[in-house]
Amino acid sequence: MGGENRYLGLAYLSPYIVGLLVFTAFPFAYSFYLSFTDYSLMSSPEWVGLDNYTKLFTRDRTFDKSLKVTLIYVFSTVPLKLVFALFIAVILNYKLKAINFFRTAYYVPSILGGSIAIAVLWRYVFADTGLVNMVLGAVGIEGINWFGDPTNALFTITLLRCWQFGSAMVIFLAALQGVDKSLYEAAAVDDANQWQVFRHITLPLITPVIFFNLIMQSVQAFQEFNGPYIITNGGPLKSTYLLPLYIYDKAFRNFEMGYASAIAWILFTMIMVLTVVAFWSSKKWVYYAGDKRS
């Protein structure tokens, strides 16, 4: 590229580069600095070294609780959601009547799912006098305290997340349709049953997409905010108090920006470590077409 063209290219890229630096890179780096400070917004950040991190791991019971709840939430939501999304994708991969209608219908919740309106709706559906308890009552089962009982509240929030399986499902569906049909024909010749075909042909061939969905869904689950904020506000007894809620409260209710930044960096580190572990483990279970190991 000639000199002038290079500058022109950079000029075209500059809005993005400036945006990235100002709105992403700088806040990212600055929050790391803030995590070592005591900063209430109303005065200059005061360097406190590792105090925030020490407090988080030794004296903050709320953090312990929130961390535990977040891990339970992620490790229960992600597998459930992926299995369910794959199951529905397999069904929708069959040539059924009105298949496009069903594909659209199953995708709709994921368009609406992250919205405040759906969280409000969820609150009414699972309230003590809500739809679910009405149905249970109609079949003679006593209503359940979904939100008031700490053991049920997280499950209710988890269900909302699983209900938003549409985007993962659509990606699975695209992967299923990309599997080479000749492999199925060969399996039919060998008299393989449907489970054997799925287990030994379909599943290995879509592992790159399973891996992609696993990473994306895990990152999103770690960042969940709307559902628990609107439905239970983190309660009862902090049983739905995910780390993003704790970060929000510390930053914008208590104005402890340094402390909130430290929590945010712990959350980031957890996501990072789990992603690295997932990438490392992928060598053992993800199959890429053309891979020399195959």
Add this chain to the structure above:
Amino acid sequence: MKSTATFLTILAAATALSASVNAAELRMSWWGGGSRHEATQAALKICGEKYGHTINPEFTGWKGYLEKLTTQLAGGTEADIMQVNWPWLPLFSFKGDGFADLNSFKDTIDLSQWTDAQLDAATMNGKLNGLPLATTGRVFMFNKTVFDKAGLDLPKDWSELIADAAVIQEKLGEDSYPLEVTEDNPVLIIMLIATQRTGKDMIDPATNRMAWSLEELTDAVKFYGNLVDKNVTRSWKSWASEGNIKLYESPKWSDGKIAGSYEWDSTYFKYADPLEGKGELVPVSMLKVDGAVTEGVYRKPSMVFSISKRSENQKAAAEILNCLLTEKEGIEALGATRGLPASKIAAQTLMDAGVVRPELVSANKIVMAGTGPTVSPFNEHPRIRESFKDAIEMYAYGEFSAEEAADEIIYNVNDILEKYDQ
């Protein structure tokens, strides 16, 4: 003739020049709903025209306003005039230097329209940081229709209310309760009981530490536990089963299954409106415990108007504030969109004009007539309120004893207050 015309031309030019020299461009920020936004904009237009200033409005809903204001104050980009919630004053101006000292503008603002107590409440470290807009307080409100159905008079003290609970449950069903003590109310009721028994606010003004002993606070926590045991209120767990919703949104409130609450007087209509055609909401005098040394009314300025300490047009901002709060045209335009005004002339003007509804006046009278110690703004410090509430939730779920909850509260409150030691 020619000389007269020349003189008039010069005079007109001089007047115009003078007006443009004094004219200031200001910004004003506030939170509220639609009616408040409309009224405030109209009032700003009128007062702006009167003094030759332009005021650019910046308004939002309640949610997010504190975050926005904090960010602006931290960045030095706050508006010239700001609506500030009273409990936020120590957050932004513990030493009194977070906002302009309005005592410096006593020639511009008619401070005689506020009582000394009102001005004291908005004074931080000797500096008047804001003008109180209204005085508000917690008041008991009961659905009289429900009490009538149960054949009961409205309660006059706590022992009557506790006795009423049994009758209401027997006559109207086990899911009926005379009072709602959930969300923030367990904290406020415990504070009320401790104040009534000791005569002290939660924060000792002399030491800026928890004023109640472990024993006093434990007894107050137990009082709340007793209210749940005696079915005066539903339990925390039962309340949480509805999800994160407000009482006035709950069908249990509109259907009369919950027949009372302890709310800000200014929110009367928020609770009365859902009962329209089904029940009559009546504010009553403070309920007292046996041996109370005070009614313990929780009374405070609801919010203040402050002027930025960085504003280059503080005098112009003071003129606008005076217009909004003490001059007829400003008062009438602003109306009662921020409750019954604290400014004497504003309250009188609006009452004479019939703008303030009698129910609101009646609820406010109870608050104003009640006795109790001066309330510290630290009572509503976000971390203090949160830690108090967390401990009571643990108690409500059986994770803490009353004594453990009280101990936790005292430790946390003092720990938070310690950071404000000069």
